[in-house]
Amino acid sequence: MGIEIKNQEIENQMRELARNLLNEKKVDVIIGYAKGTVPLSSAPIMITNEEDIDKLIWNNLCYINLAKYLVPRIPQLIDPEGNNLKVGIVSKGCVGRALIHLAVEKQINLDDIKIIGIPCNGIINRKKVEKEIDEKEILEVSASGNDIVVKGKDFEQKFPFDEYINELCKVCKVKSPPTDASISEACVGECQEISNLEDDFADLAEFEAKSSKEKWDYIKDLLKTCTRCYACREACPMCYCNLCFVDQNKPIWFGKTTELSDIIVFHLIRAMHLAGRCVACGACSSVCPMGIDLNLITRKLEKMVKERFDFTSGIDSETLPPMMSFNMDDEQEFMLEED
Amino acid sequence: MDQKILMKNEIGKLYIELAEEYNFYAPVKEKGNIVFKKILNPDDIVLEYFNSKVPPKEVLFPEMEVLFEYSLDGKDVEIQDRQDLDEKNVIFGIRPCDAHGFALMATFFTAHGDCEDEIFMKKRANTILMGIGCNEPKSTCFCTSLGGHPFQKDDLDVMLTDLGEKYLVETISEKGKTFIQKLKWLADAKKKDVQQAQELSKKSEESFVTKLDLTDIDKILDPNFEHPIWKEISDICISCGTCSYLCPTCTCFDVIDETDEYNNRGRRIRIWDTCQSCLYTLHTSGHNPRNSCIERCRNRIMHKFSYYPKNYDQIGCVGCGRCVQLCPVNNDIRAILTKIKNIEKEEEISA
Numbered sequence A: 001m002g003i004e005i006k007n008q009e010i011e012n013q014m015r016e017l018a019r020n021l022l023n024e025k026k027v028d029v030i031i032g033y034a035k036g037t038v039p040l041s042s043a044p045i046m047i048t049n050e051e052d053i054d055k056l057i058w059n060n061l062c063y064i065n066l067a068k069y070l071v072p073r074i075p076q077l078i079d080p081e082g083n084n085l086k087v088g089i090v091s092k093g094c095v096g097r098a099l100i101h102l103a104v105e106k107q108i109n110l111d112d113i114k115i116i117g118i119p120c121n122g123i124i125n126r127k128k129v130e131k132e133i134d135e136k137e138i139l140e141v142s143a144s145g146n147d148i149v150v151k152g153k154d155f156e157q158k159f160p161f162d163e164y165i166n167e168l169c170k171v172c173k174v175k176s177p178p179t180d181a182s183i184s185e186a187c188v189g190e191c192q193e194i195s196n197l198e199d200d201f202a203d204l205a206e207f208e209a210k211s212s213k214e215k216w217d218y219i220k221d222l223l224k225t226c227t228r229c230y231a232c233r234e235a236c237p238m239c240y241c242n243l244c245f246v247d248q249n250k251p252i253w254f255g256k257t258t259e260l261s262d263i264i265v266f267h268l269i270r271a272m273h274l275a276g277r278c279v280a281c282g283a284c285s286s287v288c289p290m291g292i293d294l295n296l297i298t299r300k301l302e303k304m305v306k307e308r309f310d311f312t313s314g315i316d317s318e319t320l321p322p323m324m325s326f327n328m329d330d331e332q333e334f335m336l337e338e339d
Numbered sequence B: 001m002d003q004k005i006l007m008k009n010e011i012g013k014l015y016i017e018l019a020e021e022y023n024f025y026a027p028v029k030e031k032g033n034i035v036f037k038k039i040l041n042p043d044d045i046v047l048e049y050f051n052s053k054v055p056p057k058e059v060l061f062p063e064m065e066v067l068f069e070y071s072l073d074g075k076d077v078e079i080q081d082r083q084d085l086d087e088k089n090v091i092f093g094i095r096p097c098d099a100h101g102f103a104l105m106a107t108f109f110t111a112h113g114d115c116e117d118e119i120f121m122k123k124r125a126n127t128i129l130m131g132i133g134c135n136e137p138k139s140t141c142f143c144t145s146l147g148g149h150p151f152q153k154d155d156l157d158v159m160l161t162d163l164g165e166k167y168l169v170e171t172i173s174e175k176g177k178t179f180i181q182k183l184k185w186l187a188d189a190k191k192k193d194v195q196q197a198q199e200l201s202k203k204s205e206e207s208f209v210t211k212l213d214l215t216d217i218d219k220i221l222d223p224n225f226e227h228p229i230w231k232e233i234s235d236i237c238i239s240c241g242t243c244s245y246l247c248p249t250c251t252c253f254d255v256i257d258e259t260d261e262y263n264n265r266g267r268r269i270r271i272w273d274t275c276q277s278c279l280y281t282l283h284t285s286g287h288n289p290r291n292s293c294i295e296r297c298r299n300r301i302m303h304k305f306s307y308y309p310k311n312y313d314q315i316g317c318v319g320c321g322r323c324v325q326l327c328p329v330n331n332d333i334r335a336i337l338t339k340i341k342n343i344e345k346e347e348e349i350s351a
Helices: A003-023 A050-055 A093-104 A126-133 A202-208 A212-223 A231-235 A260-273 A283-287 A295-309 B008-019 B096-110 B118-125 B174-181 B191-206 B217-224 B229-234 B293-312 B322-326 B333-350
Strands: A029-035 A042-047 A087-091 A113-117 A138-144 A147-152 A156-160 A187-189 B003-007 B022-030 B033-038 B064-073 B076-080 B088-094 B127-132 B158-162 B166-171 B253-260 B265-272
Touching (some): A003 A029, A003 A050, A003 A087, A003 A113, A003 A138, A003 A187, A029 A050, A087 A093, A093 A113, A126 A138, A126 A147, A212 A260, B003 B191, B008 B022, B033 B088, B088 B096, B096 B127, B096 B293, B118 B127, B127 B174, B158 B174, B158 B191, B217 B333, B229 B293, B229 B333, B293 B333, B322 B333
Parallel strands (some): A029 A087, A087 A113, A113 A187, B088 B127, B127 B158
Antiparallel strands (some): A029 A042, A138 A147, A147 A156, B003 B166, B022 B033, B064 B076, B158 B166
16 A cells, blocks of 8 residues: 555544544644655644644655654643643654653653544655755645655655665654553554564664774764754753753753854763663754754664663553662772772 | 856866955755855855855854953953954955845844944955856745845845856946955856846846745734744744744854953853844843744844834845744744744734
8 A cells, every 4th residue: 555545544543543632622622644745744733623634644754753742831721710722633653652751751641632642654754855955945735645746846756665664663663652551541543562672773884983083073073064953852852841941051061152162062962861861853853944954863872871771751651761860789880089 | 337258167266366366155955955165176166056054244243253252460461352353355256145144244234333343344344245146046045035136236235147058247336346356367248148137137136935925024023923823833843943943144143252261261152042042032140032943033023124124224135045044943934934924914814
């Protein structure tokens, strides 16, 4: 079955579920995706009226992690009396993971949320497609069979779907929102029970084979065009701090310039803060206006957390993440001297 | 107005002749993005492009700029001022919309009495804008809705029109005229070149897809400061700085002092800032008058489409479409402006 037919089916089911949730007053608002006004984009949308349900779409350009709209932010999603709105949220696998992890971190209450689960088969790597098209204007992007079809004024080009999706999507094993007994109440639509998540992280082999200097050069080259607009941070469902470390100004904690050392410090410390928390949605890379792909950094962190703590974020709502727990007999190999 | 011809294969020659006296900036491709950079090798210059991803404002108003450096010796302080402000620059290939952006920035940077931004204005005065008209505007371009034009000449010193193998070179300002007269090897343009350029200009104007009616938009904005539409507009905004950092008219910056105590020295720098950041308006007391996306999104629109007309009698947007293309959540300014225009219509209907 072609991608476009699968997407159409998913879209129909999603609209039906959303319509029912609104009709039956199980939710006050639906958060989903709408068609973008420029090719290679999509726009998040908040729907409260049933007549707007048909604005909901699903395709391989729905790159924003909608869980971002549920973390504590101002203005909050509340009714005039100040009560939390009940939210139905269109969830591909990584949105589901983000919701579960946010619940574990006690940032959201899944009782107020209905997860409209949909199976995602990958998000188009916008920057990679744009790079191939170069200085021509893309006017239309669609999926056909197993291809991404890109059209412009005088050209039409096809790209194999499997090759031109985000690197993280290529290795993704959680296509639909994970569910377990404790949160099954929240799930409508397609959610999957996940047991024994095996991952060989083979995609990292090439990077890991590099020497330290090569790795460092790679990171420097990767980040040098950063403008520090913080789109990566603002799109990240796990970046919900009231005041980010890099915004601390009484006193200033970190350099705020676009000198490479300051840029690197921001990105690497932000990555550290996402260890065992990143849900591999790739939104940070999708939104970067300069086309910086941060996926490799977060993927490497995911591997380290998996190896050391046998933990994958956002899979079950019971296990405490490694950065939230400790044991008295934890190894302390990072200590330089013992008493 | 002088009209000359510059062959595309003479760009290298142009560069070599100018690079001695000027810092020569032109579009190059860096990591997949078109950006304006100081050229060291003329082969790097890219001539086939829509527009740069980062506006050429970064040449005169960089993301980060050292204002001065100082060093301490006991009780003596020595301040090292900028030495590079008298250097001459050429920005080759700037688009008319971005050139208009410089005009708006200059208006802003000189509009506050004695507080003229000396650094920007000095650099601006030492810069020649050698623009190229847009034969093929993008579907997201809307300069014509703002009184601009893909071949607008007013803000340029020299205007180039891409005629295929060659450029028609027209001198616009006095500065531009003197500048071009020094390039004695440029051939004179023929009548048919000028004619071709006029046709291209017309064709380009006709090809615009986005047409917005922005008449009196400031008069609609002012009484609707508290309109519920602002919540609707800001619902999906994630408060990043993409729209303002990549805007050719945004001028906000933050000033930071960095000290190197161990070496008795320091520097004062300025970096781009954005009204979309929560920190931008945070008071020392902890109070924040623009605490949510609603106020921040509103400020962006009000500043460009109400405060600018009010203070400087012109709109503070040039219609380059960068924010349209690059907003992470596709919060399209064209759609926002259309919604605002519709407030008026709805009111008329209900009246």
